[in-house]
Amino acid sequence: MFGGMKSVIALVTAALLPFAMSTSDVAQVGGQSEVAARSAVNIAADNDTTADSDNSMPDNPTKELPDKVSDSISDDDTVVSESLAVTDSGEVKDIETGNAVTDPDLVGTQEKQADPLAKTDGESFVPVQASDVKDAVAAQQGDQRQSSSSNGAQKDSASTDTQSDESQQRGADTGTVKQSDFRSLQTSGSVQATALQNNQYGAYWGTYNGTQAFFESGGNLFAQQAKGVVDVSQWQGDIDWQAAKNAGVEGAIIRISFGWGNGFDTKALRNIQECKRLGIPFGVYSYSYAYDSNTAAAEGADIVSLLRQAGVSPQDMAYPVFYDLEKWTWTGHSTPTNPSVYEGIVNAWYAKLQAAGYNNLSVYSYTSYLNGPLNASSIRNRTRWVASYGSRTGFNISSNDRGWQYTSSGSVAGISGNVDLNAFGNLNFVASIDIKSYSAVNIPNGTYFISSAKRDSVGLDVPGASTSDGVRMQLYAANRSAAQQYNFVRQSDGSYVITNVVSGKALDVAGGAAGLGAVVQQYTPNGSTAQRWYLRDTGKGGLYIQSALGNWVLDIPSGNTSNGTKLQLWEPNLSNAQQFLLSSNVTISTGTSVRISSVVNGNQVLDIPGASSSNGVRLQMYTWNGSNAQLYTFKEVGNAVYEIINVNSGKAIESAGAATNNGAIVQQYAPNHSAAQRWTVRSRQSGTYEFYNEVTNKALDIPGGNASNGVGLQLYSGNGSKAQQWTLTAGKSSRDRLNDLASQQRGTISDGTYQIVSALKSSAVLDVAGGSKFDGGNVQLYSSNGSGAQSWKVTHDANGYITLTNVGSGKVLDIAGGSKSNGANVQQYSSNGSWAQKWIAVKDGSRVKLVSGLDGSIVLDVAGANSSNGANVQIYGSNNSAAQRWTFTKR
Numbered sequence: 001m002f003g004g005m006k007s008v009i010a011l012v013t014a015a016l017l018p019f020a021m022s023t024s025d026v027a028q029v030g031g032q033s034e035v036a037a038r039s040a041v042n043i044a045a046d047n048d049t050t051a052d053s054d055n056s057m058p059d060n061p062t063k064e065l066p067d068k069v070s071d072s073i074s075d076d077d078t079v080v081s082e083s084l085a086v087t088d089s090g091e092v093k094d095i096e097t098g099n100a101v102t103d104p105d106l107v108g109t110q111e112k113q114a115d116p117l118a119k120t121d122g123e124s125f126v127p128v129q130a131s132d133v134k135d136a137v138a139a140q141q142g143d144q145r146q147s148s149s150s151n152g153a154q155k156d157s158a159s160t161d162t163q164s165d166e167s168q169q170r171g172a173d174t175g176t177v178k179q180s181d182f183r184s185l186q187t188s189g190s191v192q193a194t195a196l197q198n199n200q201y202g203a204y205w206g207t208y209n210g211t212q213a214f215f216e217s218g219g220n221l222f223a224q225q226a227k228g229v230v231d232v233s234q235w236q237g238d239i240d241w242q243a244a245k246n247a248g249v250e251g252a253i254i255r256i257s258f259g260w261g262n263g264f265d266t267k268a269l270r271n272i273q274e275c276k277r278l279g280i281p282f283g284v285y286s287y288s289y290a291y292d293s294n295t296a297a298a299e300g301a302d303i304v305s306l307l308r309q310a311g312v313s314p315q316d317m318a319y320p321v322f323y324d325l326e327k328w329t330w331t332g333h334s335t336p337t338n339p340s341v342y343e344g345i346v347n348a349w350y351a352k353l354q355a356a357g358y359n360n361l362s363v364y365s366y367t368s369y370l371n372g373p374l375n376a377s378s379i380r381n382r383t384r385w386v387a388s389y390g391s392r393t394g395f396n397i398s399s400n401d402r403g404w405q406y407t408s409s410g411s412v413a414g415i416s417g418n419v420d421l422n423a424f425g426n427l428n429f430v431a432s433i434d435i436k437s438y439s440a441v442n443i444p445n446g447t448y449f450i451s452s453a454k455r456d457s458v459g460l461d462v463p464g465a466s467t468s469d470g471v472r473m474q475l476y477a478a479n480r481s482a483a484q485q486y487n488f489v490r491q492s493d494g495s496y497v498i499t500n501v502v503s504g505k506a507l508d509v510a511g512g513a514a515g516l517g518a519v520v521q522q523y524t525p526n527g528s529t530a531q532r533w534y535l536r537d538t539g540k541g542g543l544y545i546q547s548a549l550g551n552w553v554l555d556i557p558s559g560n561t562s563n564g565t566k567l568q569l570w571e572p573n574l575s576n577a578q579q580f581l582l583s584s585n586v587t588i589s590t591g592t593s594v595r596i597s598s599v600v601n602g603n604q605v606l607d608i609p610g611a612s613s614s615n616g617v618r619l620q621m622y623t624w625n626g627s628n629a630q631l632y633t634f635k636e637v638g639n640a641v642y643e644i645i646n647v648n649s650g651k652a653i654e655s656a657g658a659a660t661n662n663g664a665i666v667q668q669y670a671p672n673h674s675a676a677q678r679w680t681v682r683s684r685q686s687g688t689y690e691f692y693n694e695v696t697n698k699a700l701d702i703p704g705g706n707a708s709n710g711v712g713l714q715l716y717s718g719n720g721s722k723a724q725q726w727t728l729t730a731g732k733s734s735r736d737r738l739n740d741l742a743s744q745q746r747g748t749i750s751d752g753t754y755q756i757v758s759a760l761k762s763s764a765v766l767d768v769a770g771g772s773k774f775d776g777g778n779v780q781l782y783s784s785n786g787s788g789a790q791s792w793k794v795t796h797d798a799n800g801y802i803t804l805t806n807v808g809s810g811k812v813l814d815i816a817g818g819s820k821s822n823g824a825n826v827q828q829y830s831s832n833g834s835w836a837q838k839w840i841a842v843k844d845g846s847r848v849k850l851v852s853g854l855d856g857s858i859v860l861d862v863a864g865a866n867s868s869n870g871a872n873v874q875i876y877g878s879n880n881s882a883a884q885r886w887t888f889t890k891r
Contacts, residue, residue: 079129299352301352317360472566590635763784792804
């Protein structure tokens with residue numbers, strides 16, 4: 001990223017080759033099998049790590065040399081782009097003319113920092129000493145200028161080929177992997193190289209210790225258990241994150257800001273939201289302009305504020321919050337040069353983040369800066385992400401978990417232009433998660449569907465409903481068939497035997513041989529350990545189905561949820577490819593409105609306070625009153641996996657903020673089809689249900705079992721109490737009731753043309769003021785005169801609602817603005833089929849009242865019961881007065 005000097009080195013001049021591996025790539029070396037993971041280009045690069053072209057900037061082979069360097073640029077100045085250099089005093093100059101550059105978009109103002117990437121239009125550039133550029137220009141012109149700083153001596157650059165102490169200690173044999181192990185990994189499909197490219201200098205993707213790994217040139221292991229990660233900012237534009245994920249991106253580091261007081265990187269919120277939506281692990285970084293501890297504290301406070309505004313909690317981030325420390329340029333200010341000053345800066349920044357609960361923190365920089373102004377042990381020990389585009393990192397990262405930004409010229413589907421590529425992983429293998437340490441989940445014996453938490457519309461399935469032994473279990477689109485139903489029977493040790501309903505065969509580990517990629521099949525029940533399974537809850541996401549054979553869980557290979565994907569065992573990694581949703585074999589009607597009543601008190605139901613339609617309103621308990629705010633519809637999206645929608649608001653019921661903790665608030669929010677808005681159903685006895693939120697596997701719960709009016713709903717670990725049990729009762733919404741009324745009253749008035757007479761006075765009729773023919777013409781009472789303005793055509797729709805069309809104007813009787821408020825004006829308006837233009841003629845003795853199709857409680861009314869000419873007509877709550885009763889006289 002490298003701020004105004006965006007990335008350390010843009011060292012890729014040719015097309016980068018994606019890493020691909022097959023069994024033919026395994027070569028025998030010195031009696032041992034070694035993964036030959038590098039292409040010919042990579043291997044050649046080991047012997048020539050200075051791939052700069054003659055016409056390119058030193059350390060920046062994709063950037064052209066200037067034609068000349070101005071005499072006003074001294075040898076000690078720093079070149080920061082193809083056209084700009086910075087003096088020791090911080091002045092920015094045009095490299096060819098020597099003219100000062102004052103554009104605030106490039107150098108900022110005394111009060112405000114510039115976007116550091118603006119100097120290079122978002123392109124990568126490593127800062128380089130001006131003397132090196134002068135020598136390169138001279139060499140290009142055939143004039144071998146001599147300089148003590150550029151005559152072939154080692155450069156202080158991230159591209160140095162000098163092997164780090166760490167690499168020397170490890171030796172060249174750490175990149176080996178047994179041929180049999182490699183082939184078994186290929187077969188399982190669970191360990192495969194990321195689709196991100198290698199770099200041109202011999203750093204490459206491979207496998208090590210049964211995991212994806214990244215290697216320095218020569219086979220030195222940088223990290224095992226490695227993930228391919230991109231780092232991005234607004235300069236990448238609107239990223240198609242789904243395409244990037246499909247292309248192999250396994251994580252992202254997102255620029256959130258630069259300096260302090262500059263707000264968000266303009267694409268930060270979108271990038272964060274997309275990574276959250278798609279489940280892409282992410283972290284953030286902020287480019288520093290701090291020059292002392294006070295400004296560093298300001299940057300720390302600013303980042304905390306931005307993270308909170310973005311809704312990013314510490315647990316949301318798989319990667320750290322990185323403090324990006326580089327040599328910056330800012331009008332009127334100077335970059336620190338003393339490591340002790342930088343120590344104060346880093347300490348102040350860390351203190352602000354840690355006080356806010358963000359403890360996963362790290363420094364990021366490039367090798368030459370880490371070996372210079374940042375060369376303090378406290379900073380180096382905090383540095384877990386380094387940029388170095390050569391064959392090796394050139395920096396000894398002290399932590400086990402580490403990241404290497406190994407090229408700035410990557411190409412990834414879904415991202416326009418070049419993008420920085422990184423390998424994040426562990427130097428030493430981190431022991432597998434001990435799934436046995438997580439809480440066991442007990443469910444009642446019964447029949448369940450097993451759906452994937454990664455894609456809840458697919459479930460565990462017996463191919464072709466086979467009854468044969470040895471048939472491998474697969475994923476398949478939810479269809480509620482017996483082949484997707486399983487009987488769970490709890491054993492004395494807390495494990496379950498899981499048998500398929502259609503075949504009667506047990507879920508089984510083939511041959512009782514647990515291990516990476518072990519086959520999961522169905523087999524005749526035999527009481528063996530291979531057929532026993534524990535249910536584990538990690539506190540977020542679905543359940544983990546652990547084999548009683550050991551620390552192995554049911555797993556979807558490579559997270560592929562396509563129809564026909566065969567299930568396997570794998571070591572626990574807590575990914576959603578290892579999470580499953582259990583739903584009882586129950587069916588909830590999706591065609592009707594229902595009320596959700598508590599078993600604690602059947603007259604207390606789920607309610608939206610004040611019938612609010614706003615996002616974020618917490619659900620509460622309230623006495624049943626028959627309103628739409630207490631009615632819900634269910635939409636099935638998988639086998640007994642539902643979205644629950646409030647009838648009144650149209651909003652979905654969800655875990656607020658996708659929270660996974662006990663006590664998480666249950667609220668309504670606009671439907672977005674996320675896991676936070678999806679619920680599995682379990683039944684402990686006929687007619688009662690428990691609703692488990694998909695994002696957390698916690699149950700809809702009444703705090704303390706107190707089903708009193710106004711008590712807010714929460715999520716809580718399943719405990720089988722009445723506070724988590726509910727009944728469903730079909731209930732009619734207000735629209736259902738209005739539809740029933742319209743159907744029942746269809747015969748009250750027949751189609752035809754009528755004069756509509758008020759019960760207030762036999763000569764006073766419904767009239768369009770002045771015989772208006774325009775939209776908005778007012779409707780009033782007026783003495784009968786036989787005009788078209790007083791004639792109304794009655795027509796019924798299929799449900800029995802009537803429309804009243806004025807004969808004189810052709811406009812229909814309409815409630816202004818569709819308002820339901822008492823006193824809302826009644827007018828004529830062009831027909832649009834809205835509820836504001838529909839009415840129900842309800843028989844009321846010898847007369848009728850006209851009930852609005854908007855709401856059954858409001859009717860056509862004469863304001864103030866005034867029968868004089870020009871008396872206004874309005875809507876008003878039904879009160880059975882003469883001002884609300886009418887006679888239809890056929891014309």
